[in-house]
Amino acid sequence: MQTSSNTKSSDDAILGAAKTTRRVPPAQSAARFTAATPGGRGRSSPGPRRPRAQPPQSHRAPGRPRAEASVDEGVVLEAALRAFAVGGYDGVSVRTLSKQLGVSHGWVNQRFGSKDGLWYAAVDHGFGRLDARLTFDPTITDPLEQLEHGIRQFMHYSAEHPELLLLMNVEGARDTERLAYIFENYIEPVAAPFERLLRHLIDEARVRPVPMRTLFLMVTHGGAAPFTLVPLARRLERSDPLSAKKVGEHIEAVVRIVVDGLRA
DSSP: OOOHHHHHHHHHHHTHHHHHOSOOOHHHHHHHHHHHSGGGOSSOOOOOOOOOOOOOOOOOOTTOOOTTTTOOHHHHHHHHHHHHHHHTTTTOOHHHHHHHHTOOHHHHHHHHSSHHHHHHHHHHHHHHHHHHHOOOOTTOOOHHHHHHHHHHHHHHHHHHOTHHHHHHHHHTTSOOHHHHHHIIIIIHHHHHHHHHHHHHHHHTTSBOOOOHHHHHHHIIIIITGGGTOHHHHHHHSSSOTTSHHHHHHHHHHHHHHHHHHHBO
């Protein structure tokens, strides 16, 4: 095992890039992390995000009044994300969703081009915010504490936005272009720096040799389960799993079980 001074030196090196800025694009973050890790170990930096066709631009006759000019697009995307998360892509009717939101079916088509375009826009809206939340804390110099920080961030965001995990329960069960889009644009770029962090901790013999896949699924679809399986969670314990008190208690319990269990 490394001496404490050598470990501290490696720990400082691995987080050197994180200290220079609080947020960089995911691909750049992964690349910097690889460069900072001794020997450049870990998976190579993910490539650029998959390009996709943009929804067609809307066209309307000059002077034609637009009753829906004040529609809040964020509200539409939030509702669409929840609908796709609960009903799946095939189970969502854009016409029905439009009626529920009080907008015309034509407005949705004009803005997003199609149901497919609405799905991509809703995914970008939801996962983009998660991407922005999962950042390294430049004030933390210990890699294991940084890993703990990342797990805690993810758990809090999942409690606030359980629709993302619900969506992954649907999309993750089938190997489709939609799953590929989410994985390549959001999951892989965000997970890659944390995988390098885990590999560094394993190389330094500070944690057990646990595969990233095991850790990832244990936290995302195990630890965060009460936020998506609310009726089941209520039957297991007669309390609201989404109350601030229970969310806080659950997150701390999961973090301690995972992080303390990882320690070598």
